[in-house]
Amino acid sequence: MRERAARALGDQGNPAYVPALGAIVQDRDEKVRMTVVRALIRLGSPASLPPLALAVRDGIPEIRYLALDGIINFYLPGYVETGFGGSFRSVTSRVETLFSDVDTLVVDPDVRVDDGVTRILRQAITGAPDMNTRARAARALGILRVKAAVPDLLEAAFSNQVDLIAExxxxxxxxxxxxVGPRITFLLSYPQKNxxxxxxxxxxxxxxxxxxxDLRQTVENxxxxxxxxxxxxxxxxxxxNQTAPVFLKYLADREKRMRAAAALGLGRLKDAQYLGQLEQTRQRERDGGVRLxxxxxxxxxxxxxxxxEIVSSLSSRVRRGEARPYLIELARERPVREALYPQLYSRDPEIRQNLCLVLAASGDTVSISQLDNLLRDRDAAVAQEASRAIRILRSRGM
Structure with missing residues (x-):
């Protein structure tokens, strides 16, 4: 009876029912508790956060996992997807590559996380009864960008649990x-390669x-x-300058990823003496990722x-995950931003949408006026990203 009632309240979609659900989040019946957590996630109200935080301490691991995913979902809508029959699954597989295998699923920089949520997640990293919950708490803190949790995360980095260290x-x-960097360098010598x-x-x-x-030694040995x-x-x-010979050495390596990394290093040096070699290498390079x-x-x-060429790659599913972070980095320079503004009127909505993401990360006051023109874009996704970019830039005082 209570389980059916909790499900019905969640299906109503009315945040006014959150207090009633919160009152039974610690019900003696685990099926009721699981249904309550699902209902709280569906309702997505700020008032859902305290009972979800309580559920992170539940005695049933699956309830803890879902509560953690539900907290993330509040700040990052869509993280948890609901399927037929009320089934739930988290969509942590949505990642893009950032030069390497970097999970880019994070909240926007202007998101502020509730102090109570932060406290519960920090406690879970070192105090949860199982390592899976601890790893999921670490994942949540990363996605939510909780800088206050750095001491707790550092403590977890010294554990002997591979999955926890990875998160x-x-x-x-x-x-x-x-x-953090100097305190985790020792992990370059950890037994597990991942x-x-x-x-x-x-x-x-x-x-x-x-x-x-240490990194040079790792590259060589x-x-x-x-x-x-x-x-x-x-x-x-x-x-x-001392690492330039390393990049030159691997610019012609058999492994394409080594060639790409070497090119990035020489580019970021911004030393004109390497221009000729970069151009010659590009003329003979055939791999699309290395050419990019x-x-x-x-x-x-x-x-x-x-x-x-980099902008055009935004329309490619294969290359977008490389092109966008390249542009985010390049757009920190004013001449590059100025060269990108005309591209906001590209016929390709994928390019317009992704350039909004680029300018959200690297734009300035001038960028806001340029993005303003896209608020009325014929493509709803573009208009939404333009609005988001303007909001983020203004949150930085621009």
Whole structure:
């Protein structure tokens, strides 16, 4: 009876029923509790957060998992999808590549997470009764970009649980606190290769320059190609004159991912002496991903004629995951932003929509006036992304 009533309240879609559901989130019957959590997720009200936080401490693992997903879903609608018959599943598989295997599922930078939710998630990382719940809590903190949880995540990084460490590293990639880097460099020597790879990626994204010697050693000596690629990617995020010979060495490597990472590193050096070699390499390169990396490198060196190729790649499902972060990085420079504005009127809605995402991350006050023209775009998805971009830019005081 209580289970049926809870389901009916959730199906009503009326947030006014949240207090009634919250009152039985700790019901003695686990089926009732599970139904209540599902109903709270459906209602999606701010008032749902306290009872969902209580459910994170439930004695049944599946209820804890769903409650964690429900909290994420409140801040990132669509994270949990409902299927026929009221079934639920989280959509954590929606990831794009960012030069390496970086999960980019995160809330917008202007999202503020409830203090009570933050407290429960932090406690779950080190206090939950099973490692799966701890790993899911770490995942949630990363997706929600909770910087206050860095000390708890660091403690978890020293555990001996591979899945937990992997989620902690992904969380660090999203929270982006540079102070973390020196304290996780030791994970480059972790026994499991997937942790070595994730550690290298994280150190690169955090620009941990103190790890450069360790990363160079990993590139040269590790016997796993995926780890070596991640280490070279990491070096490419923080290139120095002393690492230029490393990039030159791998610019002609047999492994295409090594060639791409080498091109990125030389491009970010912004040293004109490498322009000729980058152009010559591009002329003979046949792989599309490496050519795109070379286009990025040449654009970063001031050759804006290569920008159109990167923009065009936004319409490609295969290349979009590389092209968009390239443009986000390049658009931090005013000449690149100015060159992108005319592309906001591209005939391709995929290009217009993705450029809104680029400018949300790297735009300025001028970008707001340019994006304003897309608020009335004939494509609803484009207009929605333009509105989101303007909101994010204004939240930064622009």
């Amino acid at each position: 902690v590293l992904r969380a660090f990639q999203k929270i982006h606190d540079p102070s 942790i070595q790879q994730a550690a290298a990626t994280t150190l690169g994204l955090l620009r941990t320059e103190s790890a450069i010697p 590790n016997d796993d190609i995926d780890v070596r690629v991640a280490a070279l990617d990491a070096l490419a995020f923080m290139p120095q 990396a070379l286009a990025f490198a040449l654009t970063a060196q001031g050759r804006l004629e290569y920008l159109d």
